[in-house]
Every structure is written in C-alpha cells, then in structure tokens.
Amino acid sequence: MAGLPFQAARQELGRRIALAAEPCSDDARGPRAGLMARELLWPLEPVRRRFQTYAVSPASRPQRVMLLPGFGAHPIRMRWLARKLEEAGHTAKRWGVGTNLGATADRFDKVEQRLLDLAARDPAPVVLIGWSLGGVMARELAKKHPDKVAKVITLGSPFSYSPRANNGWRAYQAIAGHRVDEPQIETVVAQKPPVETVAMWSARDGIVHPRAARGLPGERDRAIALRCSHMGFVLSHEALAAVLAELDRG
Template sequence: MATLPFKDTSLPSREEIARRWALAKEPCPDDARGPRLKLLLREFLWPLEPLRRRLRERLEIAPARHPKTVMLLPGFGAHPIRMRWMARRLEEAGHVAKRWGLGYNLGATADRFERVEKRLVALHGRHGEPIVLIGWSLGGVMARELAKKHPDKVAKVVTMGSPFSGSPRANNGWRAYQAIAGHRVDEPEIDTVVAEKPPVETVAIWSPCDGVVHPRSACGKPGERDRTVAVRCSHMGLVMTNEAMAAVLAELDRG
C-alpha cells in the first residue's frame, strides 16, 4: 500500500511568507525613530565583550543579602544561552537563576505568553515564593505583562533595554519583529496597555548608548516604572558587561 509523502506543516506557506514580508516593508506611520546608525553598527561588536571584561576592572560579586529566585527572559531573537553569563553571576552571588523554558524568543505571541505564564506559575509553586523577573529587551516587556497578570507571584520586575514606553517603533528592530512574529508591534496578540506599570516594584535599566532601542523607550516616564538605572553599554552589552551586571545585583539586594 502506497503511503502519502510527509508534509512538514511547520513551514510557512507562500501566502504566509508574503504576508510577513509585507509587514516588514510597511512604512513607519509615525515619527518614531530608533537610535542612530552609528550606535546600531557598534552593536555588531558584541563578540568582543568577553575580551573587554577581562581587560577592565574585575567584577567583585559579594554574597547576596537577600537571595532570590530569578527567571531570566531573553530578548527578541535571542536564546537563553545569551543570558548564561548573567545567570552564572547571579548563582555566584547566591541567587537561584532559572531560564524561561521556551528557547528562542521569536515574539510576544499569545501562545508564547501562555507558555511562559505556565512557567512562572510552576516556578512559584516549586519554590514557594514570589519570583524576580529579569527581562532583556522584549523579554522585559513580557516580564511586565506577567507581573500585571500575576502580581502575587512576582516579587520585582527588572527590565534591561526594554521598549515599554512611547512608540513601539522607536527602535531598530520593529520591521524584523513584524516579519518573524507575524503581527504588528502596535497590535499585540494579548490585551494590554504596554506602558502601564505593573502593580509590583518595577525597575528599568537603560543605556544612552543603546543602538537597538531608543533610550526614552527603555527608560520610560514617571508612573510607567518605579525607578530607573542608567548604564553605559550597548544593547547587547546589557547582558554581557560588568557594569550592567553590577546594576542587576544591586537591584536584587535592595529592600
């Protein structure tokens, strides 16, 4: 008996590819602009960050005064392995660092948010305490939404270069996002007001040297976050530099 050839339904159809390509080519409907091209080009130097860390002053990691369970949420297009150096430093200080459990972050789709939501609930149940969410770029936007929905399970939100304020197109990655995630950046698949502050302590770490997300979007306005911390590094360096790491450790020891 002949068998039908296997059809890989995971591959997008031509119509879907065309739709996503059209999303990527859309004109910017507002006056929002990402960081300057010079800053964007410097982002491609991120493979040199480990060498720079060795040449600069060593990061001194003191034992955590308040050890916490932390979930790390990667940025758009990034795998959790990109936050592994940060996770190791957190563990070295005495915190418990957990991945978000979803692999690559390919957009804040309804399905992906539902799965990371289940991950948060599971971690909370396993550790018996509210979880600190540290989100890099898009991961921080998702962390804020998790805290809005589960404030009893989140101790604090720390965003790192996350575009939660102002126009969702005030960055140099919104076209790629629309092509990969399959929806417009200003039409999220979950019902939310992105700039609205979660009902838990919310800290925004941002950089004036960010080449991907506009500093104003990552810093936010009063009322959209509780506190801000400025560091001088690239967007990629937010999870790879001693300065940013020191800022995260200091936030975990507050309060």
C-alpha cells in the same frame, strides 16, 4: 510556517514580508546608525571583561530570579549573567521557552505556565529580569500574577513611547507575524505592573531608543541609566553590578 502546504506557506511568507515593508506610522525612530553598528562588536565584550577587575560579592538577600531573553535571542545569551547571579548566591531560572521569536499569545501562555510551575514548587515570589522584549513580557506577567512576582527589572526594554522607537520592529513583524502595535494579548504596554518595577536603560543603546526603555515616572518606579550597548545589558560588568545592587535593594 512549518507544516503549512506550499501555497499557504507562500502566502504567509508574502504577508510577513509585507509587514516588514510597512511604512512607519509615526515619527518614532530607533537609535542612530552609528550606535546600531557598534552593537556588532558584542563578541569583544568577553575579551574586554578579561582586562577588567570585578569581584562578585555575596548577596545580602539571595533570591530566585527568572531570566527572559530578548527578541531573537536564546537563553544562552543570558548564561553569563545567570552564572554571575548564582555566584552571588541567587538562584537563576530560565524562562523555559527557547528562542524568543516574538510576544505571541502562544509563547506568552508558555512563559506564564513556567511562572506558575515555579510558584507551585516554591510560593515565594520570583524576581523577573527581562532583556529587551523579554522585559516587556516580564511586565505583562507581573500584571497578571502580581502575587507571584517580587520585582521586575527590565534591561533596555521598549515598553514606553512608540513600539517603533527601535531598530528591530521590521524584523519583529516579519518573524512574529503581527504588528508591534497590535499585541496578541490584551494589554496597555506602558501601564506599570502592580509590583516594584525598575527600568535600566542606556543612551548608548543601538537597538532601543532611550526614551522607550527609560519610560515615564508613572510607567515604572525607577529608571537607572547605564552606559552599555544593548548587548551589554547581559554581557557587561556595569550591567551586572546594577542588577546585583537592585536585587540586594529588596
């Protein structure tokens, strides 16, 4: 809304508040309140890691990966994961778009261009690792450019079930400025990309309903169950180990 005249900005603000206040149009619900409250404990994850032993083994198949952050997150939230991937021998690339404030057409165009730029420098397909909304966007990139994507790994991404089966859809509508079930690009979100697609999900996720992140067999190739929180997908040794194993899988 920056740069809009005062009256126009006021009207736009009212529209977004109305979007956030809309009643849920289906019976979908996000994870229960207790799990959501536990997400607030994420600053303790780095402390917990200090008391855990985990040695990163050299990758058997070093790959180039692009990391796509979740809604409302800056790439810095995935910095620890990126460092550990590089410690294993992989090359980690940022998505180049800054904070993820929604899957708008403009933001998708920018991350698509980032993928094309990476392909221009090195034609070898890249692995897309997307956290939450970043995983949904990664799947769409793979649908448009399957020749440039080796694999998609989603981390707690709501690509299945209902777009309101999470505890963030109201905030999404207010910030992104469009309804979660009315994406600005033409797509069938649950449709599987034509590349290997792996969905990591957790029954302890406090943001995205497990059913939405796990998906159905025809919507992904494999689903891997973890025991971490939503924030833990990019902060825990458990999630790191699962991602490293998946990269070595080929």
